Amino acid sequence: MIVRTRQAISTLPWIALLMLLLAAAPAQATEEYALLQVADPFIELHTGPGAGYPVFHVVDRADFIEVLKRKTDWFKVRTPDGKRGWVARTQLEKTLTTSGESTHLKEPALGDFSQRRWEFGLLGGVFNNAPQISIYGGYAFNENLSAELSASQVLGDYSSSYLFNVNLLSQPFPRWRVSPFFSLGGGYLSTQPRTTLVPPEDRNDFTAHVGLGLRTWLSRRFVLRAEFNRYITFSSDDNNEEFKEWKAGFAFFF
Amino acid sequence: MEGRLRILLLSALCMPCLWSAAALAAEDSTDQVAEQQVAEQQVIQPQIDRREVGIDEIDSEDFEVSVFGGLFSAEDFGTNAVIGARVAYHVTEGIFFEATYGRSTTTETSYERLSGGAPLLTDEERILSYYNVSLGYNLLPGETFVSRNWAFRSALYVIGGAGSTTFAGDDRFTINFGVGYRFLATDWLAIHLDMRDHVFDIDLLGDNKTVHNLETTAGLSIFF
Numbered sequence: 001m002i003v004r005t006r007q008a009i010s011t012l013p014w015i016a017l018l019m020l021l022l023a024a025a026p027a028q029a030t031e032e033y034a035l036l037q038v039a040d041p042f043i044e045l046h047t048g049p050g051a052g053y054p055v056f057h058v059v060d061r062a063d064f065i066e067v068l069k070r071k072t073d074w075f076k077v078r079t080p081d082g083k084r085g086w087v088a089r090t091q092l093e094k095t096l097t098t099s100g101e102s103t104h105l106k107e108p109a110l111g112d113f114s115q116r117r118w119e120f121g122l123l124g125g126v127f128n129n130a131p132q133i134s135i136y137g138g139y140a141f142n143e144n145l146s147a148e149l150s151a152s153q154v155l156g157d158y159s160s161s162y163l164f165n166v167n168l169l170s171q172p173f174p175r176w177r178v179s180p181f182f183s184l185g186g187g188y189l190s191t192q193p194r195t196t197l198v199p200p201e202d203r204n205d206f207t208a209h210v211g212l213g214l215r216t217w218l219s220r221r222f223v224l225r226a227e228f229n230r231y232i233t234f235s236s237d238d239n240n241e242e243f244k245e246w247k248a249g250f251a252f253f254f
Numbered sequence: 255m256e257g258r259l260r261i262l263l264l265s266a267l268c269m270p271c272l273w274s275a276a277a278l279a280a281e282d283s284t285d286q287v288a289e290q291q292v293a294e295q296q297v298i299q300p301q302i303d304r305r306e307v308g309i310d311e312i313d314s315e316d317f318e319v320s321v322f323g324g325l326f327s328a329e330d331f332g333t334n335a336v337i338g339a340r341v342a343y344h345v346t347e348g349i350f351f352e353a354t355y356g357r358s359t360t361t362e363t364s365y366e367r368l369s370g371g372a373p374l375l376t377d378e379e380r381i382l383s384y385y386n387v388s389l390g391y392n393l394l395p396g397e398t399f400v401s402r403n404w405a406f407r408s409a410l411y412v413i414g415g416a417g418s419t420t421f422a423g424d425d426r427f428t429i430n431f432g433v434g435y436r437f438l439a440t441d442w443l444a445i446h447l448d449m450r451d452h453v454f455d456i457d458l459l460g461d462n463k464t465v466h467n468l469e470t471t472a473g474l475s476i477f478f
Binding site for chain 1: 311312313314315316344345346347348351387392395396397405407416417418424425426427441455457462477
């Protein structure tokens with residue numbers, strides 16, 4: 001019963017958030033929207049934000065459209081006679097702004113990746129032959145040097161561990177499409193043996209590691225990342241252990 | 255002599271005409287200047303005072319948060335209520351990433367019930383919680399027609415990923431995969447129906463065995 005109550009309490013913030021969002025949504029109706037003039041012979045309005053949704057209306061050259069919102073690479077627009085539909089990004093770029101300039105949509109590109117400040121990612125892989133999941137966040141001081149914090153969970157057959165790391169990354173060729181990096185850092189490894197096995201003794205050790213990896217810009221704010229690290233743990237019983245780690249995943253940057 | 259006089263007379267007669275013509279022409283040009291000025295003024299100061307809204311300030315709705323509830327069938331430990339929350343990010347019209355957290359309280363195994371002996375797990379160990387990160391693909395995007403006048407956008411998606419399940423005192427590496435149906439009531443509000451399989455290894459009863467735990471949930475999500 002206590003557990004049930006706790007479950008109910010844990011859902012309360014979500015319900016509050018839901019109601020807040022519901023209350024906030026109609027406020028958008030009074031907003032003003034970007035006004036664009038069609039410059040191509042026509043642009044197509046789809047019923048939904050996807051290439052598969054049927055075209056139900058076309059807006060001719062020189063007509064104006066209001067841009068209401070965006071979903072991925074699709075824009076919801078409104079025509080002067082009140083028709084609402086979705087326009088692809090490639091088509092929306094063939095319009096003019098009210099000042100007569102051609103519409104330019106700012107999209108993150110390869111060049112922006114080398115200029116990034118913040119980077120967050122999610123990686124999966126193998127740590128000492130056991131599957132692991134890790135998240136990380138990084139801050140770039142300049143094109144070449146960045147610092148990262150990461151947390152991993154290693155889920156082995158005989159134990160499960162948490163690994164927390166501080167990394168210093170050097171990226172010697174930040175403008176390459178596939179850019180290598182080298183890392184150096186230290187961390188803390190906390191291992192809990194499985195309860196069904198003896199001895200049920202927790203182990204907490206400091207670690208140090210070196211590694212190398214590759215990053216490649218995928219599209220928009222996304223990068224793919226793969227890396228290999230070698231760990232050494234400083235055990236309290238003076239019996240240091242070495243581990244290998246492979247991991248790969250994706251990250252996004254700001 | 256006579257000819258000269260005629261020219262003089264004619265020119266005297268024509269002068270006023272020329273003057274008036276010149277005056278008319280001048281008037282015309284001042285009119286044009288005035289019109290031009292008005293036109294220029296209109297370009298600089300449009301009569302409808304519209305605030306410039308940049309195209310980059312457009313509200314994008316690529317994030318989705320949802321709450322869900324349903325049934326989680328933990329192998330050997332009964333089918334029980336599950337609740338949870340999800341956050342998704344839609345990268346393209348087809349691909350999205352999703353992070354999920356869910357929680358269920360499992361019940362006794364048939365063995366525990368029949369034997370009447372000591373329970374296998376403590377109350378705390380019976381709570382099953384999981385998190386995972388998955389990649390989804392909108393396999394069948396389309397529209398759902400509700401009666402003659404209503405069409406709603408919907409999508410059938412496939413999803414799969416990895417995570418961890420905490421159950422019976424241990425964390426277990428878990429693979430999940432399944433299908434889901436997203437029904438958009440409005441642009442920002444959606445209803446989800448999901449079916450997932452959570453696969454992990456458990457060594458609770460001695461041998462390490464792979465268990466499939468089926469989960470069926472319904473959820474409500476908001477795009478922002």
